[in-house]
Amino acid sequence: MNMENNNINFYQGTTNLIKQGGPKxxxxxxxxxxxxxxxxxxxxxxxxxxxxxxxxxxMKGLYDAxxxxxxxxxxxxxxxxxxxxxxxxxxxxxxxxxxxxxxxxRNYLEGKNENNETLxxxxxxxxxxxxxxxxxxxxxxxxxxxxxxxxxxxxxNFYSKIALRNKDLSRINIFTTNNDLFNExxxxxxxxxxxxxxxxxxxxxxxxxxxxYTFAKRMDTSIExxxxxxxxxxxxxxxxxxxxxxxxxxxxxxxKTKEIYExxxxxDKNILIYPTPIKQNKSLGSPYVELFREFQKKLLDPHxxxxxxxxxxxxEHINNIIxxxxxxxxxxxxxxxxxISDTDxxxxxxxxxxxxxxxxxxxxTEVTDKIHFFNYIVQNLLPNIDAFKxxxxxIEQFIDFYNENLLK
Numbered sequence: 001m002n003m004e005n006n007n008i009n010f011y012q013g014t015t016n017l018i019k020q021g022g023p024k025x026x027x028x029x030x031x032x033x034x035x036x037x038x039x040x041x042x043x044x045x046x047x048x049x050x051x052x053x054x055x056x057x058x059m060k061g062l063y064d065a066x067x068x069x070x071x072x073x074x075x076x077x078x079x080x081x082x083x084x085x086x087x088x089x090x091x092x093x094x095x096x097x098x099x100x101x102x103x104x105x106r107n108y109l110e111g112k113n114e115n116n117e118t119l120x121x122x123x124x125x126x127x128x129x130x131x132x133x134x135x136x137x138x139x140x141x142x143x144x145x146x147x148x149x150x151x152x153x154x155x156x157n158f159y160s161k162i163a164l165r166n167k168d169l170s171r172i173n174i175f176t177t178n179n180d181l182f183n184e185x186x187x188x189x190x191x192x193x194x195x196x197x198x199x200x201x202x203x204x205x206x207x208x209x210x211x212x213y214t215f216a217k218r219m220d221t222s223i224e225x226x227x228x229x230x231x232x233x234x235x236x237x238x239x240x241x242x243x244x245x246x247x248x249x250x251x252x253x254x255x256k257t258k259e260i261y262e263x264x265x266x267x268d269k270n271i272l273i274y275p276t277p278i279k280q281n282k283s284l285g286s287p288y289v290e291l292f293r294e295f296q297k298k299l300l301d302p303h304x305x306x307x308x309x310x311x312x313x314x315x316e317h318i319n320n321i322i323x324x325x326x327x328x329x330x331x332x333x334x335x336x337x338x339x340i341s342d343t344d345x346x347x348x349x350x351x352x353x354x355x356x357x358x359x360x361x362x363x364x365t366e367v368t369d370k371i372h373f374f375n376y377i378v379q380n381l382l383p384n385i386d387a388f389k390x391x392x393x394x395i396e397q398f399i400d401f402y403n404e405n406l407l408k
Contacts, residue, residue, distance in 0.1 A: 050310025155186035208290035299325035
């Protein structure tokens with residue numbers, strides 16, 4: 001493939017590895033290095049909102065939807081309240097700043113202990129914004145559109161590639177700030193085991209001890225000999241999930257976070273962190289403190305690599321954990337597949353930090369692909385360590401026969 005007129009960036013610290021020259025094309029250099037990282041003992045991923053982009057609006061898209069919804073209503077007080085906040089913001093379409101102002105304003109009004117109209121308006125506006133965000137995150141996978149199909153297919157391809165790897169290596173950890181259910185839906189459809197911190201039968205409750213467990217199969221029925229199951233993932237949703245609620249009925253003696261089958265909006269029970277400047281304070285409570293502790297602990301594992309995809313380094317709590325890992329763990333590597341040129345970490349000369357981003361023209365066209373977009377990464381940059389092809393064909397044939405005949 002001719003790489004002329006393409007804008008491909010591959011940095012180690014502040015050193016441009018592509019300018020080093022050599023017989024290999026830039027994309028081949030990148031793929032070779034990523035393949036090398038997959039041979040490390042511990043492989044972790046951090047997903048940001050970019051991995052679910054298009055199926056779920058980004059921050060600007062959410063802001064536009066909120067503003068359209070509020071201004072389409074007849075409630076004059078809501079419009080005045082929202083406008084008075086927006087006109088004083090430095091970034092006019094920043095939903096995070098808007099919610100931050102509303103939360104602070106509500107705390108102030110509640111501190112005055114006055115049940116006035118302003119407090120009611122403030123609460124109503126917060127509820128409107130949070131409900132709209134929740135509804136946008138709550139994707140209906142039974143009634144999909146093209147964008148949802150593409151994103152879900154990308155997640156499936158991702159897990160098909162990375163879920164099964166050498167049993168002598170640690171299982172892969174997926175950390176995500178996303179609240180949607182794309183990860184779980186993809187994993188379920190591929191029959192890949194995953195531990196997300198919830199256990200139980202009729203009622204599933206959060207128990208962080210599960211992250212220390214693994215699935216194993218018995219190798220010999222006559223002796224206590226076990227082998228780890230290969231197709232398994234650890235999933236950490238650090239900002240909560242739309243299908244997590246607070247258990248107010250005390251069905252579990254120790255843990256109060258419950259996972260439900262069908263997500264529904266209940267502002268008194270939903271457990272997820274909405275995009276606000278005070279989200280770092282909220283993350284100090286359960287179950288978030290346990291999830292962030294796991295993130296911190298995993299990044300301290302020797303001989304680790306953290307792939308960062310779709311994350312813009314806008315969460316200081318997460319950023320600090322990454323910086324601390326770099327300070328303490330001399331054997332960690334950070335691979336950022338995103339254009340983060342306006343962030344502090346982009347200026348770091350640390351040779352353990354790799355940055356990959358850019359554009360490439362589709363052959364024979366003027367159309368360009370961004371190589372740091374999730375779909376392109378999965379299709380073109382990640383190595384194929386898929387072991388599905390090695391499955392016992394007799395088992396596959398039995399499953400096909402069962403589905404085609406016995407279930408009719």
